[in-house]
Each structure stands twice: as C-alpha cells, then as structure tokens.
Amino acid sequence: MISLQNVSHDYDGFDVLREVSLDLHEHRIAFIGANGSGKSTLARTLNGLLVPRRGTVLVDGLDTRRNAVQVRRRVGFMFSDANHQIIMPSVAEDVALGLRGQKLSKLEKADIVAEVLDRYGLLALSNHSAHLLSGGQKQMLALASVLVTQPDILICDEPTTLLDLHNVQIFLDTVRNLSQQVILMTHHLEIIEDYDRAILMDRGQVHFDGSPQDAVAAYRRLIGNREKERTGR
Numbered sequence: 024m025i026s027l028q029n030v031s032h033d034y035d036g037f038d039v040l041r042e043v044s045l046d047l048h049e050h051r052i053a054f055i056g057a058n059g060s061g062k063s064t065l066a067r068t069l070n071g072l073l074v075p076r077r078g079t080v081l082v083d084g085l086d087t088r089r090n091a092v093q094v095r096r097r098v099g100f101m102f103s104d105a106n107h108q109i110i111m112p113s114v115a116e117d118v119a120l121g122l123r124g125q126k127l128s129k130l131e132k133a134d135i136v137a138e139v140l141d142r143y144g145l146l147a148l149s150n151h152s153a154h155l156l157s158g159g160q161k162q163m164l165a166l167a168s169v170l171v172t173q174p175d176i177l178i179c180d181e182p183t184t185l186l187d188l189h190n191v192q193i194f195l196d197t198v199r200n201l202s203q204q205v206i207l208m209t210h211h212l213e214i215i216e217d218y219d220r221a222i223l224m225d226r227g228q229v230h231f232d233g234s235p236q237d238a239v240a241a242y243r244r245l246i247g248n249r250e251k252e253r254t255g256r
C-alpha cells in the first residue's frame with residue numbers, strides 16, 4: 024500500500040501539493056482534476072521519481088526518501104508520452120531491458136520477453152524499431168516494458184492522452200485485467216467509471232475522495248463554481 028503523510032511540494036516557492044494525506048489501498052484508483060492541480064507531481068512522488076519537499080510517502084512501509092531502489096522495484100511508472108520511456112532500439116530489446124540484473128540465462132530472458140510481447144500483441148513486432156511504432160503500439164510497448172519487471176503497483180500518468188479511441192479501448196482492457204494495483208491520473212472521465220475510488224485534486228489539495236460517479240459530479244460543480252467566480256455571474 025502507498026501512504027502519503029502530509030505531503031507538500033513547491034517549485035521555486037510555488038506550492039503545488041499542500042498537506043496531502045492519503046492511504047491508497049483499493050485495487051484501482053483514479054486521480055482527476057484541472058490542469059495544474061498537481062496530479063503529475065503527486066504521481067511522481069508515488070514511486071520516488073520526486074521526493075516531496077515536506078511530508079512522507081511510504082510504499083509498503085518503505086520511505087521513498089531513503090529506499091528509492093526498493094520502491095522503484097515495487098512501483099512501475101508509465102508516462103503519457105511513451106517516447107519518454109522507450110530506450111532501446113528494438114521492441115524486444117526494450118522489454119528485455121527490464122530484466123537486466125536478474126539472475127536468468129539468455130534463453131530464459133528471451134522466453135520471458137517473447138511471452139510478454141505475445142501477451143500485449145507485440146510479438147510480430149519483436150525486431151521492429153521501437154521508435155517507429157505507432158503511438159498506440161508505443162504505449163503498449165511502454166506497458167510491456169514496465170510489467171516485465173513485475174511491479175506490485177502501476178502508476179499511469181495520463182496514459183490515454185495521445186491514443187485514438189481504438190487504442191484507448193485496447194489499453195483500458197489490458198489494464199482492467201491486471202492483477203496489480205493501478206493508480207491512474209487522467210482527464211478522460213469516462214474511463215474511470217468502474218474504478219474503485221476516485222480522488223479529485225484542486226490547487227494541490229484533495230478536494231473530493233469517493234466513488235468515480237461522485238468525484239466526477241464534484242468536479243463538474245467545482246468547475247461551475249470557478250466559472251461563476253471568473254465571470255461574476
């Protein structure tokens with residue numbers, strides 16, 4: 024489980040997260056909220072990519088401030104733009120990178136890579152250039168490359184932003200069937216309907232925490248109120 028305790032962060036004095044405390048234990052949790060509300064910053068604190076200025080993030084009791092390596096092993100991270108994540112020239116090599124350092128023979132690694140590529144519909148593309156894949160294929164590759172490391176928890180920061188409707192569906196179906204805990208940051212409110220919990224962020228704070236339906240309703244009310252403030256009507 025990930026636990027945030029009084030987490031605050033600022034960029035050069037500009038507060039982005041303010042005293043956020045949450046225990047994240049449900050199987051699938053979504054974070055929603057306006058641009059700049061702090062979702063990506065919060066996402067990056069969950070696997071220690073970012074250590075918050077104040078407060079503590081614990082992953083299964085491990086403090087991200089002191090146990091970065093163990094935390095990264097437990098928590099996989101997917102960026103919205105897979106180009107930030109794909110490192111190796113070929114599809115198979117990129118997935119294999121996740122197995123480096125593991126005590127496995129070349130043959131065992133090749134078998135695992137082939138099995139993972141097959142599971143995510145990429146086997147026929149094994150030897151293709153990873154950077155020449157379509158956007159949807161890149162996203163599936165990024166997912167495969169994270170999941171080959173067998174994380175307990177998967178953080179997805181706006182994973183569907185660059186995908187067309189068909190690839191959104193493929194991505195969602197894939198994620199729906201994962202046994203791992205999934206924590207998703209998104210602007211696509213329709214994709215979180217069957218999530219176990221949704222948290223609405225506003226100006227670096229938790230504004231609402233509950234069911235997806237109630238969170239989306241709270242978001243619409245919030246936007247309505249902000250619009251009234253802005254226009255004075």
Ligand SMILES: Nc1ncnc2c1ncn2[C@@H]1O[C@H](COP(=O)(O)OP(=O)(O)OP(=O)(O)O)[C@@H](O)[C@H]1O
Nearest residue numbers: 034035039056057058059060061062063064065210
């Ligand atoms: N590396 C950075 N340096 C300075 N400011 C940053 C940095 N990253 C984010 N910010 C600022 O922090 C605030 C929160 O950004 P963040 O990306 O966490 O929000 P978000 O809810 O994910 O937004 P969006 O939905 O637009 O992706 C924004 O005002 C942003 O400009």
